[in-house]
Amino acid sequence: SYSAGIMLLDILVTLIVGTVIYYYFLSRKKEETLPFKEGWWGKGQKPDTEEDATIRPFKVETTEEELSDLFRRLDQARFTEPLENSCFQYGINSVYLRKVVSYWKNQFNWKKQVEVLNKYPHFKTKIQGIDIHFVHVKPPRLPEGQSAKPLLMVHGWPGSFFEFYKIIPLLTDPASHGLSNEHVFEVICPSIPGYGFSEAPHKKDFNSVSAASVFYELMLRLGFSEFYAQGGDWGWLICTNLAQIAPNNMKGLHLNLASVSRIGFSHVLSVLLGRYLPGLFGFQDEDVKRMYPFLEKGVYRILRESGYAHIQATKPDTVGCGLNDSPVGLAGYILEKFSTWTDPEFCNLEDGGLEKKFTLDDLLTNIMIYWVSGCIVSSVRFYKENLQKGIGTQKHDKLTVQVPTGIASFPNEIMHTPQAWARKKFPNMVSFHYMPRGGHFAALEEPELLAEDILQFVGKVEKQQLWKKK
Amino acid sequence: TILHLPRSFEFSQKKGILVPAAALGVGGMLVCWLMSRRKIKTLEMGDGWWGAGEKKLKEDERIRPFRIETSDKEIQDLHRRLDQARYAPPLEGAAFHYGFNSDYLQKVVAYWRNQFDWRKQVEILNKYPHFQTTIEGIDIHFIHVKPPHIPPGQTVYPLLMVHGWPGSFYEFYKIIPLLTEPAQHGLGEDVVFEVICPSIPGYGFSEAPHQKGFDTIAAARIFHKLMKRLGFKEYYLQGGDWGSQITTNMAQMLPQSVKGLHLNVIFITPRSLGRLLSVMIGAYVPWLVGFTREDVRRMYPFVEKNFNFILRESGYFHIQATKPDTAGCGLNDSPVGLAAYILEKFSTWTNSSSVQKDDGGLESKYSLDDLLTNVMIYWVTSSIVSSVRFYKENFVHLNILERYGIHVPTAIAAFPEEVTHIPRTWAKESIKNIVSYTYMPRGGHFAAFEEPRLLAQDIRQFVRKVEQL
Numbered sequence: 001s002y003s004a005g006i007m008l009l010d011i012l013v014t015l016i017v018g019t020v021i022y023y024y025f026l027s028r029k030k031e032e033t034l035p036f037k038e039g040w041w042g043k044g045q046k047p048d049t050e051e052d053a054t055i056r057p058f059k060v061e062t063t064e065e066e067l068s069d070l071f072r073r074l075d076q077a078r079f080t081e082p083l084e085n086s087c088f089q090y091g092i093n094s095v096y097l098r099k100v101v102s103y104w105k106n107q108f109n110w111k112k113q114v115e116v117l118n119k120y121p122h123f124k125t126k127i128q129g130i131d132i133h134f135v136h137v138k139p140p141r142l143p144e145g146q147s148a149k150p151l152l153m154v155h156g157w158p159g160s161f162f163e164f165y166k167i168i169p170l171l172t173d174p175a176s177h178g179l180s181n182e183h184v185f186e187v188i189c190p191s192i193p194g195y196g197f198s199e200a201p202h203k204k205d206f207n208s209v210s211a212a213s214v215f216y217e218l219m220l221r222l223g224f225s226e227f228y229a230q231g232g233d234w235g236w237l238i239c240t241n242l243a244q245i246a247p248n249n250m251k252g253l254h255l256n257l258a259s260v261s262r263i264g265f266s267h268v269l270s271v272l273l274g275r276y277l278p279g280l281f282g283f284q285d286e287d288v289k290r291m292y293p294f295l296e297k298g299v300y301r302i303l304r305e306s307g308y309a310h311i312q313a314t315k316p317d318t319v320g321c322g323l324n325d326s327p328v329g330l331a332g333y334i335l336e337k338f339s340t341w342t343d344p345e346f347c348n349l350e351d352g353g354l355e356k357k358f359t360l361d362d363l364l365t366n367i368m369i370y371w372v373s374g375c376i377v378s379s380v381r382f383y384k385e386n387l388q389k390g391i392g393t394q395k396h397d398k399l400t401v402q403v404p405t406g407i408a409s410f411p412n413e414i415m416h417t418p419q420a421w422a423r424k425k426f427p428n429m430v431s432f433h434y435m436p437r438g439g440h441f442a443a444l445e446e447p448e449l450l451a452e453d454i455l456q457f458v459g460k461v462e463k464q465q466l467w468k469k470k
Numbered sequence: 471t472i473l474h475l476p477r478s479f480e481f482s483q484k485k486g487i488l489v490p491a492a493a494l495g496v497g498g499m500l501v502c503w504l505m506s507r508r509k510i511k512t513l514e515m516g517d518g519w520w521g522a523g524e525k526k527l528k529e530d531e532r533i534r535p536f537r538i539e540t541s542d543k544e545i546q547d548l549h550r551r552l553d554q555a556r557y558a559p560p561l562e563g564a565a566f567h568y569g570f571n572s573d574y575l576q577k578v579v580a581y582w583r584n585q586f587d588w589r590k591q592v593e594i595l596n597k598y599p600h601f602q603t604t605i606e607g608i609d610i611h612f613i614h615v616k617p618p619h620i621p622p623g624q625t626v627y628p629l630l631m632v633h634g635w636p637g638s639f640y641e642f643y644k645i646i647p648l649l650t651e652p653a654q655h656g657l658g659e660d661v662v663f664e665v666i667c668p669s670i671p672g673y674g675f676s677e678a679p680h681q682k683g684f685d686t687i688a689a690a691r692i693f694h695k696l697m698k699r700l701g702f703k704e705y706y707l708q709g710g711d712w713g714s715q716i717t718t719n720m721a722q723m724l725p726q727s728v729k730g731l732h733l734n735v736i737f738i739t740p741r742s743l744g745r746l747l748s749v750m751i752g753a754y755v756p757w758l759v760g761f762t763r764e765d766v767r768r769m770y771p772f773v774e775k776n777f778n779f780i781l782r783e784s785g786y787f788h789i790q791a792t793k794p795d796t797a798g799c800g801l802n803d804s805p806v807g808l809a810a811y812i813l814e815k816f817s818t819w820t821n822s823s824s825v826q827k828d829d830g831g832l833e834s835k836y837s838l839d840d841l842l843t844n845v846m847i848y849w850v851t852s853s854i855v856s857s858v859r860f861y862k863e864n865f866v867h868l869n870i871l872e873r874y875g876i877h878v879p880t881a882i883a884a885f886p887e888e889v890t891h892i893p894r895t896w897a898k899e900s901i902k903n904i905v906s907y908t909y910m911p912r913g914g915h916f917a918a919f920e921e922p923r924l925l926a927q928d929i930r931q932f933v934r935k936v937e938q939l
Binding site for chain 2: 043044069072073076077078079080081082083084085086090091092093094097200201202203204303304305306307308310311312313314315316317318319320321322323324325326328329330332333336374376377378381384
């Protein structure tokens with residue numbers, strides 16, 4: 001019996017040591033960097049010649065032909081009457097859409113909007129075989145002894161670089177907008193390849209890591225060895241991947257969306273018990289308020305709102321086909337998101353509450369970017385390239401982010417990620433704030449709130465850096 | 471002996487005890503039998519009003535003949551839209567993996583613009599008699615095809631056939647002659663039908679409901695009213711896709727009117743743990759859980775065929791069940807977009823390996839004329855939005871098969887390329903009277919359209935069994 005006891009102890013010790021080593025190993029693995037993804041996305045074969053690395057100035061242009069084609073399509077639009085009293089419960093309401101189309105045809109001035117778009121300097125440069133478009137805005141004036149901090153801001157779907165047009169001046173010229181000029185930025189807003197004026201990849205498999213690699217090359221080409229990054233929607237994932245690829249180049253990562261893609265037993269447990277024992281799972285009061293009732297807010301809401309992601313992740317070319325051919329269909333498809341993702345209650349309003357937070361000019365300018373560039377199909381392909389193997393299965397899903405991170409959590413975001421969960425993925429969390437109002441399209445809807453949060457985040461990071469230097 | 475025992479009683483006492491006891495016994499058995507008959511829960515019929523505004527007091531019950539028409543204006547408008555179509559080039563090597571390949575789509579559109587003759591197709595559509603009649607406030611369209619010659623003494627069975635999405639009444643045009651004049655097509659003349667093919671409200675030439683809540687139960691009730699209005703008391707039903715759900719509801723609602731139900735698709739919700747276990751066990755010892763060899767061949771690898779495949783193919787279902795007006799908006803405005811959206815289903819649901827082909831294998835089983843005629847029905851009636859709303863209206867009723875079961879004689883034609891395979895052993899849990907279950911040798915989701923002869927033969931052998939011919 002003595003030897004049996006020894007054997008048992010032996011097994012137990014092996015098990016414990018084994019588990020410790022396993023977890024140690026696993027957590028070590030999590031600090032791995034994500035490899036830079038090489039690629040060539042141009043048409044056909046990659047040529048032997050060196051790629052043209054010049055940065056060319058670019059201007060958004062329009063033609064009479066483009067406008068008359070658009071108007072012809074708006075005139076011939078075929079609408080289907082909504083069901084009685086359905087508001088936005090079945091999706092876009094065609095009675096309201098008719099009003100938007102009438103404004104689009106009669107009052108919206110695309111030529112004027114193109115001038116608005118061109119007020120910031122645009123550029124294009126070829127990276128990995130495709131033309132990358134971006135806006136680069138430098139501060140008009142700098143306080144003594146200060147240098148502009150480079151800030152990469154990445155949009156998502158169905159947004160564009162245009163979403164940042166209101167927040168850019170608050171970051172490049174804070175003093176003129178009543179904000180502290182302790183930190184002044186030069187802002188770079190690229191278009192994700194396949195979106196807006198960036199060329200669409202011609203090859204399969206262009207995912208968020210590809211986009212992050214392309215934007216990494218862009219920042220290096222612009223001469224920045226250290227920069228900040230900010231993102232929401234796809235931008236959050238691309239900037240996160242960038243932080244995982246190049247942690248030494250990224251000074252700080254600011255996100256207005258952070259989602260958890262790998263759900264474990266601990267997550268399930270915390271959902272079941274978190275309402276009653278929030279402290280045990282690190283849930284703050286605001287977390288509980290935003291997450292529960294979980295069945296409604298976490299499950300049903302996601303199911304109701306994710307149809308578009310499901311079809312885009314499986315049959316992007318099918319769903320995009322009609323949208324690229326009908327501007328009214330495109331507008332209906334995109335506007336629905338600007339309604340429901342800004343406030344879930346908006347689906348009970350006849351006009352979807354669209355003009356409560358946005359102007360029709362801004363909404364239509366964003367839609368026109370998709371229309372004139374013909375990019376809706378390539379934009380929705382991004383969903384397939386990122387999700388086709390399943391959610392949470394990619395290498396970057398398993399890695400954490402070591403770069404100092406700041407999260408601005410907006411109350412009307414589609415799904416709330418509690419602070420405790422975010423900290424697991426972003427262990428170097430410098431700030432996490434529950435914003436008082438605002439939804440998914442934070443930069444366009446609440447530019448001041450977002451700018452303030454970015455500024456305070458950068459302030460903290462810079463202080464930390466100074467401390468470390470000392 | 472025991473036989474002597476009753477004689478030991480006084481005769482009058484015997485009468486006093488045995489007779490009431492016997493009466494009680496027989497009475498009890500009668501009550502039990504009556505109660506067991508009523509135990510078949512029928513689906514409540516209810517009532518509805520789908521017209522615009524307030525319900526009208528009196529409904530016009532006339533059955534009005536109807537003809538499909540077109541105009542130069544309609545055709546010119548279509549051509550203009552086809553000419554101005556904007557395409558996005560497919561990714562290199564994508565085939566149909568990303569959805570409908572736009573290079574092949576351009577070829578289809580070129581045919582549509584230059585060779586497809588809509589006026590000729592309208593004549594083909596009008597070769598069967600069409601009608602419209604108002605039920606519950608909306609115009610219901612249907613075709614009613616009677617056999618051209620009925621031999622004396624021949625019974626003609628009424629058969630209601632219901633289409634689905636993205637199909638239409640047109641899917642039945644090839645199978646109708648095999649059912650109404652079988653002798654002309656090499657089939658026995660013992661079983662002859664008169665066929666009624668309605669358009670589901672919101673589809674084709676049936677008016678779309680104006681109120682929320684129009685589900686398969688409402689459609690089922692309306693079709694019962696239609697058959698009653700046409701003078702039928704008992705009839706056969708056939709359906710696939712939504713047609714399967716609607717005809718199932720019809721059998722659950724009014725079993726006494728349904729002589730037999732023939733389905734080429736069954737909707738079973740993947741509920742129980744028991745089913746999951748039988749899938750796992752069935753992989754190794756199929757006979758233990760009632761799976762045949764053909765079941766195994768069609769169901770496994772289970773995760774790939776039933777989980778991954780369904781996930782990959784159900785994006786349309788998800789968006790239509792949540793935001794139908796958004797999904798349909800562009801499709802109603804761009805015929806090219808509509809064609810891509812609809813034809814993608816005719817590709818993948820006919821053969822799952824078609825995604826690997828640059829042309830989606832579309833023309834291997836269908837002619838472009840047939841495919842485009844079906845698309846045109848959605849286009850000229852502007853019915854795509856109302857058709858996809860049906861998915862949202864039915865989201866809550868998915869387990870209705872299990873709740874009420876089906877008690878009328880039922881036949882299941884299991885086609886090999888159908889989106890999902892349901893083995894007989896699972897079907898019989900809810901379908902109590904399976905008269906025939908056939909493993910069809912070939913064919914997919916659009917059975918009537920793709921394999922009319924196979925389907926017709928299966929319907930006929932089913933009816934023969936029910937009628938005991």
